[in-house]
Amino acid sequence: MKEKELYTEILKQHLTLPTELSADDIVRTEEKKIRKKTYVRTSFVRYAVAAAAVALAIGVGIKVLHSSDNIKTETAEDIIPNMTVMSEQDPSQVITESSVPLEDAIGIFTTVFNLAAEQKNDLEVSIVNYVESDDSMLDFDGRKVLDTISVSQDAESDFISAIIQYMIAQKPEYLGCRAVGKEGKGDLAESDFQKIFGVQTSTLVFSYRNAQYDAVDFAALTVIDNDVYVCLFDSQLLDLGTDQEYEYYFKIPASDDNDFAAIVQHLQERVISKEEWEQIISTVSPEEAKSKPLAEFKDEEFTSTFSLSGNPTIKYRIDMSAGTPTVTVESISLDTDEEITSINIGIRAYFKREGERDLISEINTPNLGCPITLMNYEDENGGTLNGVRLTVSFNTDKHSIENMHDYNDRAYVCLIEVGEVYDID
Amino acid sequence: MDNSKQDFEILYESTKQSTLKFITSKCLNITDIEDIFQETYVRILDAYRNGFRADEPEAYVIGVAKHCLSSHYSVMQRLRVHISLSRVSGSEKDDIDIEDDTDIENIVTDKMLCNRIYDDILKQPPDIQKIFYLRYLAGLSLEETAQTLAMTESAVKQKLYKALRKLRRNYQRRELP
Numbered sequence: 001m002k003e004k005e006l007y008t009e010i011l012k013q014h015l016t017l018p019t020e021l022s023a024d025d026i027v028r029t030e031e032k033k034i035r036k037k038t039y040v041r042t043s044f045v046r047y048a049v050a051a052a053a054v055a056l057a058i059g060v061g062i063k064v065l066h067s068s069d070n071i072k073t074e075t076a077e078d079i080i081p082n083m084t085v086m087s088e089q090d091p092s093q094v095i096t097e098s099s100v101p102l103e104d105a106i107g108i109f110t111t112v113f114n115l116a117a118e119q120k121n122d123l124e125v126s127i128v129n130y131v132e133s134d135d136s137m138l139d140f141d142g143r144k145v146l147d148t149i150s151v152s153q154d155a156e157s158d159f160i161s162a163i164i165q166y167m168i169a170q171k172p173e174y175l176g177c178r179a180v181g182k183e184g185k186g187d188l189a190e191s192d193f194q195k196i197f198g199v200q201t202s203t204l205v206f207s208y209r210n211a212q213y214d215a216v217d218f219a220a221l222t223v224i225d226n227d228v229y230v231c232l233f234d235s236q237l238l239d240l241g242t243d244q245e246y247e248y249y250f251k252i253p254a255s256d257d258n259d260f261a262a263i264v265q266h267l268q269e270r271v272i273s274k275e276e277w278e279q280i281i282s283t284v285s286p287e288e289a290k291s292k293p294l295a296e297f298k299d300e301e302f303t304s305t306f307s308l309s310g311n312p313t314i315k316y317r318i319d320m321s322a323g324t325p326t327v328t329v330e331s332i333s334l335d336t337d338e339e340i341t342s343i344n345i346g347i348r349a350y351f352k353r354e355g356e357r358d359l360i361s362e363i364n365t366p367n368l369g370c371p372i373t374l375m376n377y378e379d380e381n382g383g384t385l386n387g388v389r390l391t392v393s394f395n396t397d398k399h400s401i402e403n404m405h406d407y408n409d410r411a412y413v414c415l416i417e418v419g420e421v422y423d424i425d
Numbered sequence: 426m427d428n429s430k431q432d433f434e435i436l437y438e439s440t441k442q443s444t445l446k447f448i449t450s451k452c453l454n455i456t457d458i459e460d461i462f463q464e465t466y467v468r469i470l471d472a473y474r475n476g477f478r479a480d481e482p483e484a485y486v487i488g489v490a491k492h493c494l495s496s497h498y499s500v501m502q503r504l505r506v507h508i509s510l511s512r513v514s515g516s517e518k519d520d521i522d523i524e525d526d527t528d529i530e531n532i533v534t535d536k537m538l539c540n541r542i543y544d545d546i547l548k549q550p551p552d553i554q555k556i557f558y559l560r561y562l563a564g565l566s567l568e569e570t571a572q573t574l575a576m577t578e579s580a581v582k583q584k585l586y587k588a589l590r591k592l593r594r595n596y597q598r599r600e601l602p
Binding site for chain 1: 430433434437438441442445455456458459462463466467470539542543546557558560561562563564589593
């Protein structure tokens, strides 16, 4: 027997090649799934009713997180008084369709907010403190719910307006808003968004998952100095392996009435660039880096000064303590009165493994203060970090290059090299 | 047999191979493939029972599979893949044969060892898992595997070679008394 047959045999012992299923098998699968779904839905509703009754009876809050596969609860002692029970969505009530015109940002925006408005009985609007939450990428249960907003069931404009006014007045660190779709997975999105963009201040993320179409996953509002910034995503952005991205960015000035009608009206005129949005979110109170540099990097923070106009000083960290390399560019400062208007940080990590050619991992990010993890590299390739090259490039209000696409298009380009680095093709 | 079932069978038989390849190329873990595959066709069956008929079956099935993939994985899981831009540089080996003095047949009869090897396969990065899946379970050639995963054939060989060498080291160590 050859080694190839060994693996074939082992895989066959554990996996079924789905193409070996007949069409009849699929039919039987469907019948089983229907029964299973009915059970899940029934048990959930039963649970939700019971939970509501208990919560009302004892006068404290209870939170129910619903997913298609499990139902999770927190005891009353664990949370701040807060009563939310999300019901199973009727698939027929899901209003989004795959035909949502991606080119039509207004259509997407309206779809998201219509969904939010129509499902507001099912929305949980929470002020969430992520700063104290666990730093793990996937851990969203570590957050603390600090407050909740009571959402009016009147006009949709009241709903949006109430939230925006709350954001302006309270400036919560982070405002999560969930619209739970059929699959109930939208509750992850707020954490994801925060982790990706490092947004911390007064940002509201609407997220939902349409089990059938996944037309739009996110809409985010950020309020800075009473201006409202809107970012819309299509799930294509996150799609597996596709290179299509659909993103829309809007700014609604503070002078406008921040209600739904006004927002929609202004969307058509106020599209901002992705770079501007990235700059906006990158300047919003970046989370303090919590990294601990590895011994080989001498437990230091590196500050590099370059002899360019403005003498940029770049403060950054390299951390290997978590097992995978993490690089954080914490700040960029100039000794002139120029204001940095856009940033691109390119990180190239050089790994080495005995007997192998060098391995390289590259990531680009616009974010300051956001630890960038070169994910799973150790697991994937077994190399050890041997060097890092940071390419920090930016424009200022006095020196800029238009139509920026990557770091080569920035007015300032600073290289920082640590350890052993080399050029590649 | 009603028309919907008959039409579904025709669609299923004509598209299942390409669907499997698509799902395999896009999944994050090979253990998810069967579920996503079945979910895809269950949705299509449901649509067919409601009178829908696809004008372009393959494109339609791939579209549904895409949605099933999106539904199956959390945003975070997808993002981890999305931002993991690691790549391998260096010479690519053409030869994936391993000199072998191991008694493979003995291993196959050792259920516990087989389970461990399987666990080791699942610990490999997604692209390696997919190569194993396509190459050894689906029986695709290296060329077909490379096409399915949008890699060069030599890249597939290189990844496979490295993974095989690593796995082999592991199970040879476990074979020792």
